[in-house]
Every structure is written in structure tokens, then in C-alpha cells.
Amino acid sequence: AASMGPDGALLEALLEVDREDGSLLGSYEKPAGVYLFAGGSLLRVEDNIVYRLEEEWEVMMTAEGTIEDFARGDDTWWTLGQDGMVRKYNSGFVKVGEASSRFPEGEVIPGERFVVVAGPGGYEVFDEETLERVSGDDVVNNRILLSGDKVVAAGEEGLEVRNGYTGKVIWREEGDFRKAVTSGEKLYALIRGRVYAFEGAGNI
Secondary structure (H helix, E strand, O other), X not given: OOOEOOOOOEOOOEEEEOOOOOOEEEEEOOOOOEEEEEOOEEEEEEOOEEEEEOOOEEEEEEOOOOEEEEEEOOOEEEEEEOOOEEEEEEXXXXXXXXXXXXXXXXXXXXXXXXXXEEEOOEEEEEEOOOOOEEXXXXXXXXXXXXXXXXXXXXXXXXXXXXXXXXXOEEEEEOOOEEEEEEXXXXXXXXXXXXXXXXXXOOOO
């Protein structure tokens, strides 16, 4: 466990706590870098290297180019480089594909059928297997997520669900939506401090 800042960065120190009684098992120095949990491990991304915390920090993989964002798929690892390249690595950390994105300061979001690169000025959707760009949009969003073959976008101009292959809007709700998450056949979204639920298998 660790204290979390508003941007998700780990602060001060890394503390290992027993889940049963809450006792402190150990503490670790916090080197510079971006942190995330993936595959049951605490990872740290710095420059082009991903470290994994075991007893101490160990190099897990070395990526091509300086990493802007890093994410884990089902059996894959993804990086978005500061050069604007989104790169796909297999479970053995061997690069198996790459594509150019126009959002080098974005976030890489892997899904079952697509991988999305979401940036400050829109997002792009790539086929997960071939990394061919299949759709995208220039709308500004607070949150992008994937649900099967659908792309869900929540932002100041509304909440919408699009066909990932064509980019066509399937369903839209007006409002300033800050967050969204899917669960089963329901879509939950936050607007003005309230959580709204929407449902419909064809739309989600």
C-alpha cells in the first residue's frame, strides 16, 4: 500500500502492509519514475526501462524510446513513446508491432479488440492484432474506455458510445461527464457529483 497523489503518483515512500492485520512489513525507498500495479506486481517506469519490485527493484523490460505511458493487456505489454510510437510487446517482452500516433503525450489503453491512444486533443483507435488505425476523433475527453468493440468517451460535451471499427456514434447523452466505467451490460458515469447508470447490451 502507499499514499497516492491526485495524479496517481506514489508519494514519500513505498510501504508494504500485511492485508490481515495491517501491520507494517517493510518500507522501500521511492526512486523517481511513474508507478503502477500490473500482473500482481508494483512496477516503476523510468525513461525506457520498466522495473519490478521484488525484494528490490529489478529490470523487467527495456523498451524502445523513452516511455510516456505503459499498460498491460491480456497477454501483452504496451508502451506509448515520447516519439509518438505505440509499441506492442509479447509476454516475453519482445516487441511484436508498432504504429505511429499523433498523441505522443497521451495514454495507451489496451482492450480485447483494440488499443486506444487518448491525448489532450482526441483519440485514435488501432486494431489490437495488426495495429492498423481504424478510427478516431478530435473531441476532448476526460475519460476513454473500451468495451468489446465499442469505445466509450466521457467529457465536457457529453457521454458517447462509438463503434470502434467505424467511429460512428451509437448512443450519446448530453452533459459534463467526468468519469465513466462499464460493468456487464451497464455503463456508470459521474456528472455533477452524481453517478448515473445506463444499460443496453447493444449500446455497451
